[in-house]
Amino acid sequence: MGSVAPLVKENKTSGSVKPIVDLTRSDMERVNALILSKAGSDVEMIPEVANHLISSGGKRLRPMLTLATAALFGYRGEHHIRLATSVEFMHTATLLHDDVVDESDLRRGKSSARMIWGNQASVLVGDFLLGQAFRMMVETGSMEALSVLSDAAAVIAEGEVLQLSVSKKMETTEDDYIAVIRGKTAELFAAAAEVGPIIAGATAADRKALRDYGMALGIAFQLVDDVLDYGGDSADLGKNVGDDFREGKVTLPIILAYQRGNDDEKAFWRNAIEGGENDDAALEKARFLLEKHAALADSVDRALSYGEAARAALSGLPRSDGRHALEEVIDFCIARIN
Amino acid sequence: MGSVAPLVKENKTSGSVKPIVDLTRSDMERVNALILSKAGSDVEMIPEVANHLISSGGKRLRPMLTLATAALFGYRGEHHIRLATSVEFMHTATLLHDDVVDESDLRRGKSSARMIWGNQASVLVGDFLLGQAFRMMVETGSMEALSVLSDAAAVIAEGEVLQLSVSKKMETTEDDYIAVIRGKTAELFAAAAEVGPIIAGATAADRKALRDYGMALGIAFQLVDDVLDYGGDSADLGKNVGDDFREGKVTLPIILAYQRGNDDEKAFWRNAIEGGENDDAALEKARFLLEKHAALADSVDRALSYGEAARAALSGLPRSDGRHALEEVIDFCIARIN
Numbered sequence: 001m002g003s004v005a006p007l008v009k010e011n012k013t014s015g016s017v018k019p020i021v022d023l024t025r026s027d028m029e030r031v032n033a034l035i036l037s038k039a040g041s042d043v044e045m046i047p048e049v050a051n052h053l054i055s056s057g058g059k060r061l062r063p064m065l066t067l068a069t070a071a072l073f074g075y076r077g078e079h080h081i082r083l084a085t086s087v088e089f090m091h092t093a094t095l096l097h098d099d100v101v102d103e104s105d106l107r108r109g110k111s112s113a114r115m116i117w118g119n120q121a122s123v124l125v126g127d128f129l130l131g132q133a134f135r136m137m138v139e140t141g142s143m144e145a146l147s148v149l150s151d152a153a154a155v156i157a158e159g160e161v162l163q164l165s166v167s168k169k170m171e172t173t174e175d176d177y178i179a180v181i182r183g184k185t186a187e188l189f190a191a192a193a194e195v196g197p198i199i200a201g202a203t204a205a206d207r208k209a210l211r212d213y214g215m216a217l218g219i220a221f222q223l224v225d226d227v228l229d230y231g232g233d234s235a236d237l238g239k240n241v242g243d244d245f246r247e248g249k250v251t252l253p254i255i256l257a258y259q260r261g262n263d264d265e266k267a268f269w270r271n272a273i274e275g276g277e278n279d280d281a282a283l284e285k286a287r288f289l290l291e292k293h294a295a296l297a298d299s300v301d302r303a304l305s306y307g308e309a310a311r312a313a314l315s316g317l318p319r320s321d322g323r324h325a326l327e328e329v330i331d332f333c334i335a336r337i338n
Numbered sequence: 339m340g341s342v343a344p345l346v347k348e349n350k351t352s353g354s355v356k357p358i359v360d361l362t363r364s365d366m367e368r369v370n371a372l373i374l375s376k377a378g379s380d381v382e383m384i385p386e387v388a389n390h391l392i393s394s395g396g397k398r399l400r401p402m403l404t405l406a407t408a409a410l411f412g413y414r415g416e417h418h419i420r421l422a423t424s425v426e427f428m429h430t431a432t433l434l435h436d437d438v439v440d441e442s443d444l445r446r447g448k449s450s451a452r453m454i455w456g457n458q459a460s461v462l463v464g465d466f467l468l469g470q471a472f473r474m475m476v477e478t479g480s481m482e483a484l485s486v487l488s489d490a491a492a493v494i495a496e497g498e499v500l501q502l503s504v505s506k507k508m509e510t511t512e513d514d515y516i517a518v519i520r521g522k523t524a525e526l527f528a529a530a531a532e533v534g535p536i537i538a539g540a541t542a543a544d545r546k547a548l549r550d551y552g553m554a555l556g557i558a559f560q561l562v563d564d565v566l567d568y569g570g571d572s573a574d575l576g577k578n579v580g581d582d583f584r585e586g587k588v589t590l591p592i593i594l595a596y597q598r599g600n601d602d603e604k605a606f607w608r609n610a611i612e613g614g615e616n617d618d619a620a621l622e623k624a625r626f627l628l629e630k631h632a633a634l635a636d637s638v639d640r641a642l643s644y645g646e647a648a649r650a651a652l653s654g655l656p657r658s659d660g661r662h663a664l665e666e667v668i669d670f671c672i673a674r675i676n
Contacts, residue, residue: 041496041499043499043503044503045499045502045503097461097462100438100457100458101457101461101462119438119439119457120438120502121499121502123435123438124439124495124499124502125495125499127435127468127491127495127498128495128496128499130465130468130491131490132492134472134484134488134491135485135489138484138485138488143476143479146472146476146484150472151473152469153465153469154469154470154472154473156465157462157463157465157466157469158381158384160462161381161383162381164383164459164462165381165382165383
């Protein structure tokens with residue numbers, strides 16, 4: 001699929017990553033250096049595979065969250081660099097394993113690692129990066145950070161297995177869907193935002209506020225991603241429009257359109273998602289039905305609600321450049337819809 | 339392949355797991371209960387996949403090593419149960435990922451998880467078990483144990499990637515091969531034997547002695563496994579005879595036979611391992627050449643040397659039932675060859 005005009009055009013928010021990028025610039029340079037160093041190995045295939053994905057330039061939102069939330073509480077040490085790098089490695093490991101799980105051929109607009117080096121390398125290099133992530137956490141000496149990030153590792157995998165269990169099943173409920181994205185996506189945002197205050201020695205209340213912020217932000221982020229799968233531009237998206245549809249992923253837009261559809265439409269969705277009748281014509285019809293039932297717009301509304309929850313979680317903190325930067329990230333994540 | 343008579347018949351050692359099984363019996367009951375509990379999840383597919391492998395009954399040598407080495411230094415707490423379970427989960431996660439990497443259809447004599455639930459479930463449930471392992475380590479509060487086991491996680495993956503890099507390459511040297519099995523197998527034996535003394539508060543010298551024991555034992559164990567692949571009984575082996583050959587794995591027996599072969603024989607090995615000409619007739623010829631050049635017997639000799647190194651590592655410890663049990667494990671691992 002080439003470029004496709006976005007289905008959702010309402011611009012309800014704006015926002016920018018610039019404040020958080022500016023705030024964390026010098027720390028991120030150190031994180032990027034540590035990423036390259038810790039993805040190194042005498043076994044040549046490891047840096048080859050790891051750097052293919054690392055150099056393809058995700059936005060590195062998650063490590064920026066760790067750096068920004070540590071700075072918010074005045075942290076002055078070195079360990080936030082290691083924790084931010086651990087968070088990014090956990091994310092990279094998940095992407096490598098996801099590509100095997102989804103049988104994806106594109107990731108961030110490039111051939112996925114599994115297409116070049118095979119499933120084996122993707123699985124094993126992901127395992128290596130996860131091991132390196134835990135090594136760096138140990139180096140910080142923070143058992144609390146280890147606790148949060150090991151919880152996250154288990155919960156992320158649980159969310160991914162849940163996604164697999166409900167895959168190609170039209171009886172998936174909105175609650176199932178939220179449980180999936182809470183695990184597979186939001187848990188790492190929450191952990192990334194929680195280990196910042198932990199390493200800075202913030203209060204339990206502040207830890208919880210930042211965790212809540214990360215969780216709501218992560219849910220909003222994934223909701224928007226799932227909307228973009230039906231209306232984004234594949235160059236921006238870094239994957240093909242309609243990938244979720246072809247993989248039989250039951251995301252919120254589909255759940256809403258199915259609930260609101262007549263019997264014929266329900267049959268169409270079952271054939272497409274459960275029966276694999278998902279060619280380009282079916283994708284066009286799916287997009288028509290999503291628009292007919294305002295399923296994409298209503299999914300964006302859900303994302304906006306979670307965005308408000310993320311903003312509310314920060315409301316007890318003193319106003320500062322750091323808090324402002326975190327608020328702008330919320331708007332940015334949702335404004336990707338344009 | 340059905341049952342095949344063993345090629346290597348010399349019984350140079352005997353040995354038994356009975357002493358270590360007896361020594362750790364009550365603790366292993368608690369480990370087994372913790373395994374079942376921590377493999378549980380509301381996401382039903384997780385215990386299904388995990389229990390398929392867990393209930394297929396490996397010998398659980400690795401957790402027994404942790405329990406026995408903690409007991410050796412008089413440990414009286416609870417944390418060795420958690421560490422032993424973590425070690426077994428790391429092993430189980432590796433097996434799940436290995437089956438995807440090797441495209442195996444058999445594991446411990448049963449259909450592999452990936453054959454029943456697909457590659458996706460094997461990758462993700464492996465990730466979940468690894469996350470659970472780190473959670474349990476955190477519960478022990480031992481940063482030293484976390485350090486040893488997170489190192490192991492990275493080194494194991496590195497060994498597996500190295501194995502992938504040298505796969506189907508007849509220029510693989512004996513040093514390459516030892517580096518592979520040191521990483522993919524021996525590192526976890528070493529870590530399992532080191533975290534026992536760590537949790538028991540043993541001296542650095544004792545920690546090192548037990549780590550050296552585990553490392554040498556693990557190398558011997560894998561050497562014997564690789565010999566058995568050419569001469570074991572598939573019922574005992576839990577996999578098919580000749581699997582390594584068909585997968586193009588360059589193990590020590592092949593390296594020795596290749597080095598000692600004439601030009602025709604070298605061409606045969608290259609065609610088989612690099613060119614994929616590995617049908618049953620080729621396997622028969624391979625076994626003939628391995629016998630002709632005493633490649634299996636000499637590989638067993640190498641295993642015996644590592645077994646002696648493992649025994650020597652224990653020599654500074656006072657004689658005890660615990661030390662005796664660890665010595666018997668060495669002999670047992672090598673005596674599997676009969």
